[in-house]
Amino acid sequence: MPNGSGTVIKRGRTYTIIYRKVQGGRMVMRSKGGFVTKAAARAYYPMLANPQDNPQTTTVAQLWIMLQKQRKWQDISQDKRGHYATAYKRLAPIHDREIGSLRFWELQDLVEDLPGAFYPKRDAKTVLQKIYDVAVINEFISPAKAQLISYLELPSKPLTAQDARTPAEMQAIWDDWTAGHDVAGYMLIMAYLGLRTGELMAIDPDAVDLDARCVVGGIKTEAGRNREIPIARAVLPVIRQLLPQAKSGLCAYGIEKLYSEYGKMIERTGIRQLRPxxxxxxxxxxxxxxxxxxxxxxxxxxxGHSNGKLADTYGHISLDAKLAAVDAMQMLPTDVNN
Known part of the structure; x- marks a missing residue:
């Protein structure tokens, strides 16, 4: 193993990044665990390799304490502070995480998994924003990092068929991809593979098997995590072209640019302003x-939906059965006409 290299290992359901380097004749080793995916663990490697570049780090729990000492916090009504305290307790999985190590998709899926509908998730997002603001004020993270919270999506109402892209809209996205816009390709990948935004940004590119037409990955529920995702034949060329550029999961850029480029795609194509x-x-x-x-x-x-007893059968459903299903989807007007 090269000196100064990093290794990712799996411990239970999470991943740990380990840094090793021989300095002055002795082995120096640092590690950080608790990452949901291998990609997230790898992303933390620079902080282990060069801790001097990140001299000021602090955990979410420490920032929560700092938040409550602010004058602005005291100006909030006691009732509202109670709601925020409840929301903070529900963020327990990240209490001991360093604020700079958290990734957008981790926060998005943590918020989505919270009990209740809109209001508990809204309070959690508000608490996260306040915590990140404290981190910015104290120069633990950059202002750009705090902007990630604004991208967290909250539920508005149960999704219906009207919230799906129409065949005409999907054709417009395909046309945008043909015109050379990568973001359209990422939207096609999400549509044909059924990916969450966080999954697009988290799946390890090494988990993509183009020959077998499948991806092993996913996040959120036990049913969704590390599932065998079939690749529809129609979108295979898109993945083949974009995969060499992958840096943030399957994407070539971060979440901020993805949302920015998505907005531009909406304007170019004239399709409805639905969230990704x-x-x-x-x-x-x-x-x-x-x-x-x-x-x-x-x-x-x-x-990757969890549905009671059906979840127990997931491991017994063949890839061929799943491939046949996604290849049969009628995504475009020509598919419908056929």
Whole structure:
């Protein structure tokens, strides 16, 4: 193993990054664990290798204490502070994490997994923003890092078929991809593979098997995590072209630029201003529309939905069955006409 190298190992359900280097005749080793994916652990490597470049680090729990000492906090009503305290308790999985090590997709999926509908998630987002603001004021992170919280998506209402992209809209996205816009390719990948935004940004590129037409990855629920995701034949050339550029999961750039480029795509194509998550919902909706009907267990296995007893059957559903399902989706007007 080269001197000064990093190794990622899996411990239980999380990953740990280990840094080793011989200095002055002795082995120096530093490690950091608790990462949901291998990609997240790898992303932390520079902080282990060069801790002097990150002299001021602090945890979410420490920032929470600092937040409560601010004068602005005392100006908040006691009732509202109680709501925020409850929201903070629900963020327990990241209490001991260094603020600079957190990734957008981790925060997005943590918020999505919280109990309740809109309001508990809104309070959690507000608390995160306040914590990140404290970190910026104390120069633990850059202002740009704190802007990540503004991108966290909150539920508005249960999604319906109207929240899926229409065949005409999908055709517009394909046309935008053909015109040379990478962001359209990422939206196609999300739609044909049924990926969450966080999954697009987190899946290890090494987990993509183009020959077998599958990806091993996913996040959030036990059903969604490390599932075998089929690659529809139609989107295979898109993945093949974009994969060599992958830096943030399957994406060539970070979440801020993804959302910025997505907004530009909306303007170019004239399609509805739905959030990127609608691409995943499009996959689920089109799978439900396939005739003859696809078994619900197969659909859930593809998109990573947890559904009681059906979750136990996921490991027994063949890749061939899932590939046949995604290849049968009618995404475009020409598909529908056929």
């Amino acid at each position: 998550y609608c691409q995943r919902h499009t996959c689920y909706t089109r799978l439900l529309e396939v005739k003859p009907e696809i078994p619900q267990a197969v659909i859930n296995a593809i998109v």
